[in-house]
Amino acid sequence: MxxxxxxxxxxxxxxxxxxxxxxxxxxxxxxxxxxxxxxxxxxxxxxxxxxxxxxxxxxxxxxxxxDAEFLSRPLRLTADEGVALVAALRTLRASASGSQLPIVDAALAKLETAVAAEGAVEAVDVHVADVDPAVRDTVAAALADGHRLEIDYATDSRDDVTTRQVDPQRLFTRQGHTYLEAYCLRADDVRFFRLDRVVRADDTGRRAQRHDATSRDLGDDLFEVGEQTPSAVLDLDPAAHWLTEYYTVEELGDVAGRRRVRLYGGDEAWLRRLVLRNGGTVHVVEPDALRVQVLDTARSALAAYDG
Structure with a gap:
């Protein structure tokens, strides 16, 4: 156009x-x-x-x-604009399925050809977590048809799989993962489900219902902080400063050369694993119970090597 x-x-x-x-x-x-x-x-x-x-x-x-004089010549993309669109389409392709794929691929091929002369396309590398194609296609079809889904969902923080019925609202990609936003009948509220954690997805054949719960803007953080949200005060060595960009934190200042933050997580077990995964560059200030759990778990792991 x-x-x-x-x-x-x-x-x-x-x-x-x-x-x-x-x-x-x-x-x-x-x-x-x-x-x-x-x-x-x-x-x-x-x-x-x-x-x-x-x-x-x-x-x-x-x-x-x-009254169309403002658009007197065909659109010309700059190299930066073309690369941005290529990145967006490659990301979109991760959640596309069925008849959407050839449409995305055709547009992507034209864009890549248009900006190839600038030598910038090779610099675009999009990483999105792999999703079971059967799950992705079932979810996309149910979303298009307005049908309710039944899914088996693996919760990483509790090492648990739950079965839920959900009314799908939209698919989108964020921070390298494809998400399904849906109204969860089990939670009686809107929830985000990472598609790579959906073990099974079945179309129930029943119509999805409309719910009063409003959809959150994509600019919002996927993780909502409330009064009951588990958190910990942590001191971060420079090697761990990246955590402040990747997770929801409240900056508390610098203490003895370390950055002090309050970091929010899904539960205490998740916070404990986060500290342990960062190999001594994250130090627990409070709560005391979390600090004790981290020390006990680390000692148990080290003792296993001695055995």
Whole structure:
């Protein structure tokens, strides 16, 4: 459509069928695009929106447009814009399925060709956690059909698998993982489910219901902090400062050359594993119970080597 506008400006009165042939689409698609273009422009009032002569379109089957001078040439992407779109499409592809895949691949191929001359495409490398294709396709199909799902979900923090019925709302990719946002009947609230942790997904064949719970904005953190959210005050060595960018933390200042933070987690077991995984670069200040658990677990692990 960005190429269509300057083409029409340079070919005033062109027949609809000729435009459709030029762009490789149906005449109906051109008419639909023209009606959509009438709602676009540099403002919101007459003279600021693209105007199409509907009488000429419907009676004579020819196209006249005006007030489109702001878009006098086809869109040209800069290298940075092209690379950003390539990265976005490669990420989108991780959650696409079925008939969506060839559409994404076709757009991706055109973009990669367009920016290849800049030599920047090779610098784009998108890593998204692998998802069982059967699970992804079932979830995407249920979402498209408006059906309720039954899933077996593995909870990493409790080493547990639970069976839930959910009404899917959307799929999206965030921080290298594909998520399903859905209303969980077990929790009676909206929940995010990482697709790589969905062990099984079955379409129940029943219609998904509408719920009062509102969807959170993608700009929000996926992890919500409340009064009951488990947390710990930690001192971070420089090698562990990356935790402040990856997890939800409250900065408390610097103490003795270390960064002190309050870090929030799913539960105490998760916090204990986080401290242990970071090999002595994370030090527990409080609560005392967590510090004791970390010490006892570390001693037990070291004792196993002695055995």
């Amino acid at each position: 960005l190429a269509l506008v300057p083409y029409l400006q340079g070919n005033d009165g062109v027949p609809v069928r000729e435009v459709a042939r030029e762009f490789g689409v149906t005449p109906k698609q051109i008419r639909d695009d023209l009606r959509l273009l009438m709602f676009t422009g540099v403002g919101e009032y007459a003279g600021e929106l693209i105007d199409v002569d509907l009488a000429a379109l419907e009676v004579d089957d020819v196209i006249h447009i005006r």
